[in-house]
Amino acid sequence: MTTMKVLAERYEVGELLGYGGMAEVRLARDTRLDRDVAVKILRSDLARDQTFQARFRREGQSAAALNHPAIVAVYDTGTDPSTTPPTPFIVMEYVEGQTLRDLLRSKGRLEPHEAMRIVAEMCAALDFSHRGGIVHRDVKPGNVMITPAGRVKVMDFGIARAVSDTQATMTATAAVIGTAQYLSPEQARGEPVDARSDVYAAGCVLYELLTGSPPFVGDSPVAVAYQHVRENPVPPSQVRPEISRELDAITMKALSKNPANRYQSAAAMQDDLERAIRGEKIAATPVMTEDERTALISTTPPVPPEGDDDFEGAEPPKKSVRTRTWVLLGVLLVAAIVAAFLIIPNLGDDEPAPVSVPSVAGLSEEEATTALESAGLKVGDVTETVSTIDQQGRIVGQNPSSGSSVDRGSTVDLEIGSGPAQRTIPGDIVGKTQQEVQAALEADGLIVTAIQQDAAQAAGTVVNSSPAPGTAVPEGSTVTIFVSSGQVDLPDVTGMDEQTAISTLNQAGFTNVSTASAPSSQPVGTVVAQDPQAAKAATSTTVTLTLSSGAPNVVGLSEADARTELQKAGFSNVTTVTQETTGAPPGAVVAQDPAPGALPAAGAGVTITVAVAPTPTPTPTPTPTPSPSPSSPAPPSSASPTS
Structure with a gap:
């Protein structure tokens, strides 16, 4: 028989739900709160690595700070001491449904309206985490759950790290972490990242939902990463013509190579998506279609060839070749200008900006102002937002996020905690x-x-x-x-009189009470039994009380049966007397004291009178008449007169 593993004396670990790069996820039962949870357990081969352990623990700490309807909640963290070395685990909300990856496998691609709604909800979750100083870093369809009601739940902040942590030893390596098909260019280059990297990944997810394929595919992660850095994606409308220009523009803006050309926050991308859903004007610049590019090129007049076109002696074939050559050169020149206009803004600015935005999370407004001014930056808009009690009066969010590269003299907007709502x-x-x-x-x-x-x-x-x-x-x-x-406690009312017993039951919530009677040595009317007996029961339960009816009626029973009935009723002191009678069979009880329904005096017992046959009266012996002697004269005889 298999013994179920129990973590922290609370979580009964069950079936495997899935696994990722660092951990496996199992369904578990929280025995304390009687609910299903998901437990993420660090892979045993990684538990020996202190770096992975630290990253895994940080995942729990980061995710536990995120309380948002579109983010999978983290309930608890702990360590399993039964393994060597002890294995960390995280207890999370168990979400029923399927991942966005599963949805894509079954549908291939989504309707544009549904894709926009899902990514807008993703952006709401990401913006919440960004305002708390946390970048997800691994946004992809496999990390987005869709509930049966269609709601979005972003999960697995397994490689997210607090932006304010960027100077920590473990994060100083600027290691490339994330799934290749959703990496931002700066992630692929191993550079510091901020919230705009998550915006890029959200753009990759939106692209895949619309077209059924990520913006870049390749034979290896390196090949895909190279495309993220150097190549532009094909606009979704060229893969799927019914995609609107507005949706094209949103997707391509999110996928800009240069973070400065993307949406500067997930909230801004969410706003554009919601405007597009409502049919309103969006902030992103629409992408030019192929027809528009062709029209732009065709309106540019060709450069005339050198020489006099009217020279009659010119050889027609040569003139035709020269004309076509100059026209072609003109077209190529215009195409190069248009291409530069369309492509260069997305590819340029790979050089680092002069100023890196410092982290001011947890500082007072005055301290944050000093830190930003020392870095050559200015304080922009300062707004209040709900926060924990500890965060009240402290910076809880900033835009741009810490680590962002901006021009010297740029402004940084701050959010100050106003305390909990x-x-x-x-x-x-x-x-x-x-x-x-x-x-x-x-x-x-x-x-x-x-x-x-x-x-x-x-x-x-x-x-x-x-x-x-x-x-x-x-x-x-x-x-x-x-x-x-x-259920409540059903009281024990045996030994009480009828009225007291019923009142006690009513006070406990039991109003359905019935009574019966039975012979007993207890005083008449005393409760000698109850059904059900004292225990926990619903107040709708009917309680039957058995009341004492005193001594049983044993008249007419045999002496043996009478004694049995009396003893069953609690009368153990039974005395038998006999009475001669012809009115009852011998051995039958003809009387009892006390009478049925009464009780004997204290210390006295029950006396039963048993019938016996009367003693027969003896028959008297007759006296014999003596015979006459022969010597005695005969008595005279009376003679009857004869007629």
Whole structure:
């Protein structure tokens, strides 16, 4: 028999859900909260590597800081001490559904409207993480879940790192991390990256959703990475003509080689996608079609050849060749100018910018201003945003992100934490189902813990919460809801009189009470038994009370049967007397004391009178008459007169 592995004395690890470059993911059961979770366990061969262990732990810390509806939540982290060396693990939200990669395998490509919606939700999740100083670095279809309801969940911040960490030893190597088909050019070159690298990867995902293929493919990761750095993708509309110019423009802007030419934030890309969905004007510049390029070239007049075209002596064949040559050169010149106009902005500026934006996360506004000015930058817009209590009054976001290359004198917008947003626990949660209450609280940004509690209310309904209903709490707080099990303690009422027993049951919530009677040595009306017995039960249960009816009626029974019935009723002190009678069969009980329904006096027993046959009266012996003696004279005889 296989023993189920249990982590942290809490998580029962089950079937394999999937695996990645660093870890495997398994379905598990949280026995404390009675819910399914996903557990990511570091691969055993990597657990010996301290660098990978550190990266893996950092994944949990980074992801745990992200509380957003479109990001897979991280609940817990820990280490499995049963392995050598101990293996780190991360406990995450279990999301039902399929990955975007699975969806592409089944559909090939998506309708433009659906593709835009999905990527817009991805951008919302990425923007949230970027404002917290975290770059995902591995955005790809395999890391995006689609729930049965069609909602997006971005997962696996396994190689993300806090931007403010860029000076750490482990990150100083600028190692190229990520999946080749979705690498930004700066990632492929091993350069520092910022939020705009995730924008590029989101553009790659959008391209694949629209066309069914990534923007670049090759025989090896190196070949693909080279294309990301040096080649321009074919616009989606050339692969799929029904793609609109606006969607072409959004995709190509996100895929610009130079980060400065991309959307400067995931939020900006999200805004353009949502405008395109609504049919509104977008910010991205539309891409020129092939027909428009051809029209532009054809409107440029050809350069005339040298010499006099009217010279009659010119040889016609030579004139024709010279004309065609100059026309061709003119066309090529214009094409080169157009190509330079269209391509060079996307390929240039590979040189580093003069100033690298420093990280000011966690600083006060005054400290951040000093740090930025020392780097040759200016403070731009300063806005407040909700944050944790610890982040109140501190910088929680900046744009551009730290590590970005910008011109000296550029402005950096700052976001300062205003503290947590307040959320009020609804006052009407009592009586609603656990699922209904939990969904409402989680939608309000609260973390919910459910505890089952014995209560008379219907099973699965909420009976209370901590903090109490109606209380205002900071967003992100944990709210404990108490859920009725539908059962309460059924009290033991044996030994009570009928009225007291019924009152006790009613107070405990049991109102369905019936009674029966049975002989007993207990006082008449005393509860001698109950069904069901004391235990946990639903308050709708019918409780039957058996009340004492006193001494049983044993008249007419045999002495043996009478004694048995009396002993069953608790009367062990039984005395038998006999009575001669002809009115009952011998051996039958003809009387009892006390009478049926009564009880004997204290210390006394029950006396039964058993019938016996009457003693027969003796028959008297007759006296014999003596015979006459022969010597005695005969008595005179009376003679009857004769007629």
